[in-house]
Amino acid sequence: GENVEQHPSTLSVQEGDSAVIKCTYSDSASNYFPWYKQELGKGPQLIIDIRSNVGEKKDQRIAVTLNKTAKHFSLHITETQPEDSAVYFCAASIRGSGGSNYKLTFGKGTLLTVNP
Amino acid sequence: NAGVTQTPKFRVLKTGQSMTLLCAQDMNHEYMYWYRQDPGMGLRLIHYSVGEGTTAKGEVPDGYNVSRLKKQNFLLGLESAAPSQTSVYFCASTGILYNEQFFGPGTRLTVL
Numbered sequence: 001g002e003n004v005e006q007h008p009s010t011l012s013v014q015e016g017d018s019a020v021i022k023c024t025y026s027d028s029a030s031n032y033f034p035w036y037k038q039e040l041g042k043g044p045q046l047i048i049d050i051r052s053n054v055g056e057k058k059d060q061r062i063a064v065t066l067n068k069t070a071k072h073f074s075l076h077i078t079e080t081q082p083e084d085s086a087v088y089f090c091a092a093s094i095r096g097s098g099g100s101n102y103k104l105t106f107g108k109g110t111l112l113t114v115n116p
Numbered sequence: 117n118a119g120v121t122q123t124p125k126f127r128v129l130k131t132g133q134s135m136t137l138l139c140a141q142d143m144n145h146e147y148m149y150w151y152r153q154d155p156g157m158g159l160r161l162i163h164y165s166v167g168e169g170t171t172a173k174g175e176v177p178d179g180y181n182v183s184r185l186k187k188q189n190f191l192l193g194l195e196s197a198a199p200s201q202t203s204v205y206f207c208a209s210t211g212i213l214y215n216e217q218f219f220g221p222g223t224r225l226t227v228l
Contacts, residue, residue, distance in 0.1 A: 001175075009156070032215055043120075043206050043219030044159070089158060093215070102147045102166065102210060104217065108158035 002027040004092050006107025014115050019077045021110045023090035026071065030092040033066060033073045034104065038087040047088075048075070080114045087111050118142050120220035122207050128226045129197045137192040137223050139207030147210045148190035149174075149217065150182060152203040159206065165190055197227045 003026040013019050025033075034049035050057045050064045050073065057064050061080075066073040077084055091104040123138045139148065150162040161174030165184040179201060181193045190209075194201060204224050208217040 006158075034215065041221075043208075043221050045219065046216045049215065102212075102215075103161075103164065105161075106159040108156060 002030060002092055002094065002105040004090060004105050004107040006090050006110060008110060009108065010111045010113070012113045012115065013080050015080060015082060017080055019080055019084070019112055019114075021075045021088055021090070021112070022072065023074070023092075023107050024070075024072050025092040025105075027092070027094060028068075028071065029094045030071075031095055032093040033064070034091050034093075035062075035064060035075050036089045036091065036106075038089065038109075040086075044089055077112075080112075082114050082116055085112060085114045120207055120209055120218050122205075122220040122223050124223060125221070126224050128228065129194075130228050131198060133197050134193070134195050135197065135225075136194075137205055137207075137225075139190045139192070139209075139220060140188055141190075141207075141209040141218070142188065143209065143211065143218065144187070145209035145211045145214075145218075146187075147212075148184065149208045150180070150190065150192045151206045151208065152176065153206060153222075154203050162192065162205075197225075199227045201225065202227045 006023045031052040036044035037047045038044040063076045087109045089109050090107040093104045120141045149164040151159045160176045163182040165171045168187040171182045183191045207220040210217045
C-alpha cells in the first residue's frame, strides 16, 4: 500500500518567516495530494490540495508544489502568523474505481510553532 | 448543518470493558471513516465505509468492529478494550463528488 513520509516532525519559526514542510510518497499511482491543518483540540481541516496534473497551486499565503518524478510534494507558508501554529498533515490518494479519491494515506504530521 | 458530530467527547474505560463510539453526519455523504491519532503516528485508518450497509478494513482494524446501518451514522465498537487502544478517535466523511474529508471534533478514549 501507499506510504507517506513527512518531515520535519516539528518546526519553529519567527513570525513573518516562511515555513516549508516536505512529504514523499511511494505509490506512483497516487494522483491527489491534500494538506490538512489541525488546531489544538479540533479535527483536521483541509487547507489546500493538488492533483498530479498540476505542478504548483497557490492560495494567498500558502502554496503546494508537486514533483511527480521524485514523488515529492511540499507545503509552503509565507509571512507566517501566530495563528498558523498547528499540526499539519500531508496525505496521498489513488483514484478509486468510482472516480473519487476517497481513501487517504496520511503522513505523521508536523507541529508548526510560530513565535511572535 | 452540524457537519460531523461524535459522541462521546471523552471516555475512560477499564481493560476488558466494551463501548461504542457514534459518528453522525448531516451532509448526505456516502463515505465515512474512523481514524485513530496517536503521538508521533499521525492519523491511521481503522475502518471505512463506502455506503450504507458496507464496511471495509483500514490500516489498523484489529480489536475494532464497525457498522453502517444508516447512511448518516457510522459506529465504532470496542468489544474488549485494551490499554493499547488509548487514543484520540476521529470520524470523517466525504461525498462521491468531493475529495475533502470533513472531520469530527474527536473522542478522547483512555483505557486503564
